[in-house]
Amino acid sequence: MKVNRRQFIKIGAGAVGATAFSGLTTRWWGLDKDPVHDPGTEGTKVVPTFCELCFWKCGVLAHVKDGRVTKLKGNPAHPLSRGKLCPRGTGGTGLLYDPDRLKRPMIRVEKRGEQVFEEVSWDAALDEVAGKMLAIREKHGPEALALFTHGFGGSWFSHLIKAYGSPNIAAPSYAQCRGPREVGYWLTFGQGLGSPEAIDMEHTRCLVLIGSHLGENMHNTQVQDMSRAIARGAELVVVDPRFSTAAGKARYWLPIKPGSDIALLLAWMNVIITEKRYDIDYVEKYTTGFDELRAHVADKTPEWAYPHTGIEPERIRETGRFIASFKPASLIHPGRRTTWYGDDTQRIRAMAIVAALLGSWGRRGGYLLPSKMSLPRFPYTAYAYHPREKADRPGSLYPLADETLASGLCDATIPGKSVYDIKAWLVYGTNLLQSLPDPRQTKEAIQKLEFIAAIDVLPVELTGWADVVLPESTYLERCDDLHVARYKEPFIAVRQPVVEPMYDSKPGWWIARELGRRLGLEDYFPWKDSVEYALARVKAGGYDCEELKRTGVIRGKPVPVTEEEGVALSFATGSGKIELYSKPLEMLGHDPMPVYRAPDEPPPGMFRLLFGRSPVHSFGRSTNNRFLALADPENEVWVNASVARDLPGLGGPLKSGELVVLVNQDGVRSQPVKAKVTQRIRGDCVYMVHGFGHTAKGLTFARGRGASDSELITRYKVDPIMGGTGMNVNFVRIERATASTT
Ligand code: SF4
Incomplete structure (x- = not known):
């Protein structure tokens, strides 16, 4: 049974309709009594904590009755949840009570x-x-x-x-995800964007999403901010080879040819500069390299960009003018997984340069300058100095990478x-x-x-x-370190154990x-447990431990975060200005300003493999969650409808729901996966949600559901600036699944 999103959110929110599914979930868990999502069950105890279904860390109020977690709600006191959780967050009990x-x-x-x-x-x-x-x-x-x-x-x-x-020590969330973004903004403005991203979506008047699937990428606070902005009349421009959920709300959808984003951004720069639509005072006061940039983009006209991007010149011109008309409250969303084609830091630089031309850094409705509450570290013995360089980039490769590269450690x-x-x-x-x-x-x-x-x-x-x-133990059974957030409204949040650890699992602090x-x-x-550790830090910071335990969060005073609120803009770059022309890049032998180089074309009969995420899943971390699977049990491969009518070698049109196998350029074959035949994607690419197609024996629910894009990503292109792995460089052909492949 697949539940639509509206029904699912109702269940998660504890509204009517959930009882219809309680018998089903009970059977799946193999339990007498459905331990979760009995929506009428208020807890006899409510424990504030924060979510770990994804990295966003929203505040949760966990209801507990008879030793079981009955529901998870958003903590109204927590700045990231504001009383709401995303659909995944409401399904956290599906992880806690996962029989696997x-x-x-x-x-x-x-x-x-x-x-x-x-x-x-x-x-x-x-x-x-x-x-x-x-x-x-x-x-x-x-x-x-x-x-x-x-x-x-x-x-x-x-x-x-x-x-x-x-x-x-490395996290794949850097070289495989947000690393190019952090380096690109740091090179331009002297600082990265962090997490949650320092952006003012709530007050933006024009939001530009370039390959960013907000709405499918369900970062709770950002989705709330985007909804508020749209309700207030903010405009949306979506650049994406796929007609995403956000594109359905947009004034403009630009179905760009995959890999040509830098060409579009250069053409927008051309329009904004030649038509003097940039923020002249801001650019004069805060940037360096404008003359070089003007010369660099002088011939990057919309007509030049058209054959690269597939976007008609008039549409490029019109959208460039449209975005500029809302400056400085025109926000190019920085995205999250930015490792696409190996030129990713340069693409992010191009986005940052457009933002600089619009004067949106440090401005209301653009990029914010958030702060953090001060909280002393635990007074540990100092770590010993280690004389040897990290293993990920011997010989000082990628000196601009500011975190360790997981792929480098694997190499x-x-x-x-x-x-x-x-x-x-x-x-x-x-x-x-x-x-x-x-x-x-x-x-x-x-x-x-x-x-x-x-x-x-x-x-x-x-x-x-x-x-x-x-x-x-799961996040609902343990206490971790304190979350000291750099945010427009700084805060400190605590993760507290909601119930005792199940089985013979142990919290991470205990294992370490x-x-x-x-x-x-x-x-x-030197501490008894993580609670003693956390409270020692809170006391050392002079904060109220009881308040933190009771409410789950201590909020700092809101501070000015934009120039309009009184922040004096400064930039931690070598020049002390926004660097449109990057001397550090030039010195290291890279292009000082973004240059468009076309990616390889798909071979005949093949399609570029694109992947993204589902609003109810955190990639492969949640696909075994029976509750979340009510809404999204398996992935599908999106295929353009016109292309599907006449796919080579298929012997007839492909229909939605038919099982196909994808075969990549290296001969690697996917598990069978359902086709979704749609006009909502360009004909030169296919798309699937990442995180399905598990093969682990122990994942008894997720195993064999859908197909794994990861298996097909056998090639990647390394970003020469920071070592990120561009993964949108794989191609697949489509075969009908046969009896032997199912
Ligand atoms: S965005 Fe959703 S899954 Fe992520 S922390 Fe918030 S509620 Fe949890």
């Missing part, structure tokens, strides 16, 4: 990847991990161990690994790919076989390891390759501390 959860520590008994383990005691599992870590440090040095981490609970393990002595694990050999991995909360490009290469790296341990909640593909698996003790690092874990 990792329940006890396990040690591998067959070959890596065969997913055969035996359950052991915590002492046995921790002794095994600590023993291997000590042996690696003794034999190869501490830097031979890498930590891959994702999620807020990863801070305990980052702390452990820094104390252990390794500098090699450094394969002998011959790097001068630096990683010998062991600790993997916290990230399914590297879906988050890193080319899973074949990730498996090759894993096979070279002397040791790999995984800490996770669910038995995902990566845990199937681990030597030791440590089951972590117990490993620390076994490694002789007790001094780095």
Whole structure:
């Protein structure tokens, strides 16, 4: 049964309609009583905490009755939720009560990847991990161990690994996601955008989404802000090869040829500059390199851009003028996953330069200058200095990258790919076989390891390759570090345990501390538990611990965040100005201003593979969640309707709902997946939601549902500026699934 979005949100919000599904969910969980989403059930206890269904960290009020979480609601006091959760967030109990959860520590008994383990005691599992870590440090040095981490609970393990002595700690959320964006804005304005992004969507008058699927990409506060802005009459311009949900609300949808965004942005610059539609005072006062930029884009006319982008010159001109007419409250949304074609930092630079021309940085309705409340760190013993450079970029490759590259650590694990050999991995909360490009290469790296341990909640593909698996409690069962947010209204939020840990799972702080003790690092874990740790920080900051426990959040005073509110704009660039022309890039041998270079075309009969996300899923992290699957149980591959009528080799038109197999340029075949035949996508590409097509044996619900785009991403193009992996460079052909493929 698939539930439509409206019905689903009603269930999540605890409104009428949920009872119709309670029997179904009860059967799925194999329980006598539906433990979740009995919408009439108010808790006898309500615990404020914050969500971890995605990284946004919205404030939650968790209702508990008879020791069970009955519903999750948005915390009205929390600035990121404002009393509302997104559809995923309401389904957090689907993770808590997932029958497939990792329940006890396990040690591998067959070959890596065969997913055969035996359950052991915590002492046995921790002794095994600590023993291997000590042996690696003794034999190869501490830097031979890498930590891959994702999620807020990863801070305990980052702390452990820094104390252990390794500098090699990486999150795929940088080189595989937001890294180019941070570097592009930093090069232009002297600072990145952080998370939540420092943008004023609520007050914007014109929002420009370039390949950003807000609405499908359900970042709660941003979706609320976008809705408010649209309700107040804000305009929307959507640039996307696919007619996204947001495009349905837009004044303009530009179905751009994939990979040609820089050409469009250069043409917009041309229109804005030649027609003097830029913010002349702002540009004169705050920017450097305008003359060079004007010369650079003088011939980048809409007519020049047309054959590259497929967008007619008049439409480029019209939209350039339209966006400029709302300056400075015209906001080019920075996006989140920005690793597309390998020229990503330059594309982000082009977006930042248009924003600078419109004077929207530091202005109401544009980009904000948020702040953070001051909270002292816990007074730990200092980490030892590590003399060796990080493993991800030997020889000072990518000096502009400001975080470690997860893909670089994977490369450094394969002998011959790097001068630096990683010998062991600790993997916290990230399914590297879906988050890193080319899973074949990730498996090759894993096979070279002397040791790999995984800490996770669910038995995902990566845990199937681990030597030791440590089951972590979910975010509803544990306390993590405090969330000290840099936001327009700064705040400190606490994650508190809502219910006791189920099964034999343990919170991350406990696992890290117990490993620390076994490694002789007790001094780095001088607290009884994470609550004592968190409260010590709150007290040291002079804040009220009781208020934080009671409300879940301490809000700081709103501070001025725009020039209109009195902020004096300053820029932490070399010149102290907004750098339209980048001397640092020039010095490093890169283009000082964005240059358009056409990406490779799909070979005949093939289509560019694009991927994105579902509003009810956090990629592969939630596709096993039975409750969220009520709304979205599997992905589909979007195929243009005109193309589907006459696909080569299919012997007849393709219809929606038919099973197809995608075969990429390297001959890798997808699992069978349903086709969605639609006019809402260009004919040169196909699209699917990321995170489906699981193969892990333990994911009994998600396994075999839909297809995995990750398996098809066997090629990527590295961003020469910061080392991000552009992944929209793969092509597929479409075959009808046959009896042997289903
Ligand atoms: S956006 Fe949704 S899933 Fe993410 S933290 Fe907020 S409520 Fe949770």
